[in-house]
Amino acid sequence: MREDMKSLVLEIANLVWERRLSDTAGGNISLRDGDTVVITPRLMGYRLRWQITAQDLSVTDLDGKVLEGPEQITREGEMHLGIYRAFDEAHAVIHAHPYWTNVFVAKARPIVPSLETTEKFGTIECIPPAHGYSPELARAVIEHFEKKRELLSKAALEVILPRHGIVAAGRDMNACFDIVDRIESDCRCQILGRLLDL
Secondary structure (H helix, E strand, O other): OHHHHHHHHHHHHHHHHHOOOOEOOEOEEEEEEOOEEEEOEOOHHHHHOOOOOHHHOEEEOOOOOEEEOOOOEOOOHHHHHHHHHHOOOOOEEEEEOOOOHHHHHHHOOOEOOOOOOOHHHOOEOEOOOOOOOOHHHHHHHHHHHHHOHHHHHOOOEEEEEOOOEEEEEEOOHHHHHHHHHHHHHHHHHHHHHHHOOO
């Protein structure tokens, strides 16, 4: 089971990098099965440029105790694990810095979906600013997702971390990756549409 989880995390990490859904400044991915979490390493973008292998992944429990792999998990580990402890229905988390979405992130602007394919997610809101990988950031994300808990059974949740990036949580990795990718596409359409005065 752990090997299957690792394979899926590696597949998604490759897609995140190839589709410009994050950059070398950071980003991280985790996948949960019961009380077991597979999570990406610290400084993955800076040190490894998202080119990770199974040996780079850590297996932890929900309290962050490393059971297998590198001792240093992503610095956003408390946010990932906090989401899993707060939401039994959450089984995947992606934190990323998507190319087009980051325009909204930089300005701390909510994303109001403009496409039929994204309207089911509703407005992607901003939480109050908090320093990256801080306990305050983890708490703010969890508090925001708590307000939208009922949506987690239908679609993944995403929120903007002002001047930092986004985080998404889903019932599985497909749902989690889906919201990040679709919202990125929506942001591209909105930004280019404004440039074309559409």
